[in-house]
Amino acid sequence: MRLGSFELEIVSDGTIALDGGAMFGVVPRPLWERKLAADAQHRVRIGLNCLLIRTPGDNILVDTGIGAKWDERSRSRYGIAHETTLLDELARHHLGAEAINVVINTHLHFDHAGTNTTERAGRVVPTFPRARYVVQRGEFEHACQPNERDRASYVEADFAPVFEAGQMELIEGDAEVVPGVSVIKVSGHNRDLQCVKVESEGETAFVFADLIPTTAHLPAAWVMGYDLYPVETVEQKKRLVPQAVSEGWLCHFYHDPQTPLARLGERDGKIIFERPEEA
Numbered sequence: 658m659r660l661g662s663f664e665l666e667i668v669s670d671g672t673i674a675l676d677g678g679a680m681f682g683v684v685p686r687p688l689w690e691r692k693l694a695a696d697a698q699h700r701v702r703i704g705l706n707c708l709l710i711r712t713p714g715d716n717i718l719v720d721t722g723i724g725a726k727w728d729e730r731s732r733s734r735y736g737i738a739h740e741t742t743l744l745d746e747l748a749r750h751h752l753g754a755e756a757i758n759v760v761i762n763t764h765l766h767f768d769h770a771g772t773n774t775t776e777r778a779g780r781v782v783p784t785f786p787r788a789r790y791v792v793q794r795g796e797f798e799h800a801c802q803p804n805e806r807d808r809a810s811y812v813e814a815d816f817a818p819v820f821e822a823g824q825m826e827l828i829e830g831d832a833e834v835v836p837g838v839s840v841i842k843v844s845g846h847n848r849d850l851q852c853v854k855v856e857s858e859g860e861t862a863f864v865f866a867d868l869i870p871t872t873a874h875l876p877a878a879w880v881m882g883y884d885l886y887p888v889e890t891v892e893q894k895k896r897l898v899p900q901a902v903s904e905g906w907l908c909h910f911y912h913d914p915q916t917p918l919a920r921l922g923e924r925d926g927k928i929i930f931e932r933p934e935e936a
């Protein structure tokens with residue numbers, strides 16, 4: 658859909674299934690189950706809604722899904738379904754991997770950086786040969802030395818080959834990536850998550866990434882159990898959600914299985930959302 662002179666498209670990498678309790682933290686199951694139904698293994702099916710931003714000069718990809726470098730056991734553990742893939746979706750827009758010139762990784766968890774790289778003739782190489790990959794320096798350093806709590810969230814093959822190929826651009830804090838597209842560092846989910854703000858001709862879109870993974874996570878206290886700094890997540894949501902409402906931002910929810918893009922409003926003190934007409 659259009660945003661000023663830009664074009665925004667959801668380019669999905671399919672869905673995965675994660676533990677419902679982990680997705681909703683301290684929220685009791687009877688409450689979250691009304692939003693997302695659980696399967697027999699207590700998992701909820703969530704989206705991998707990568708975002709393509711087309712400006713007059715650039716094709717920018719925000720996050721790259723879970724990718725294809727998985728064995729059968731992991732595919733089953735994470736419920737990797739690949740109803741579609743990121744590369745198929747790009748092809749649907751007549752874009753090959755070489756047409757992407759910027760990749761923004763909101764962070765390097767395996768469900769956001771999976772198609773960063775591809776296995777080719779026994780080697781793992783960057784999927785997007787002409788892209789610079791924009792990553793927070795703190796996130797890259799942490800991904801190289803994760804702790805016991807979040808070790809399972811990183812796969813070295815998603816980022817090490819990009820760094821070795823000289824395609825990784827490490828930045829610190831907020832920065833403009835191309836005119837109209839900026840990254841904003843927001844702690845909470847982890848120390849160095851970056852959200853993405855897109856501005857064109859007076860219109861604004863905002864990628865919340867794992868700060869607000871689905872529309873079900875809009876209430877301040879609905880925070881994922883995965884978050885390393887949940888109180889900071891609450892603070893950031895209390896700051897950003899009212900701004901999204903009052904300024905009419907087009908909001909992007911990476912993991913929402915139904916509503917990847919929405920506009921927010923307020924009714925009786927509650928945040929409500931509606932899908933944009935064109936989406």
Ligand SMILES: [Zn+2]
Nearest residue numbers: 766768769867
């Ligand atoms: Zn995620």
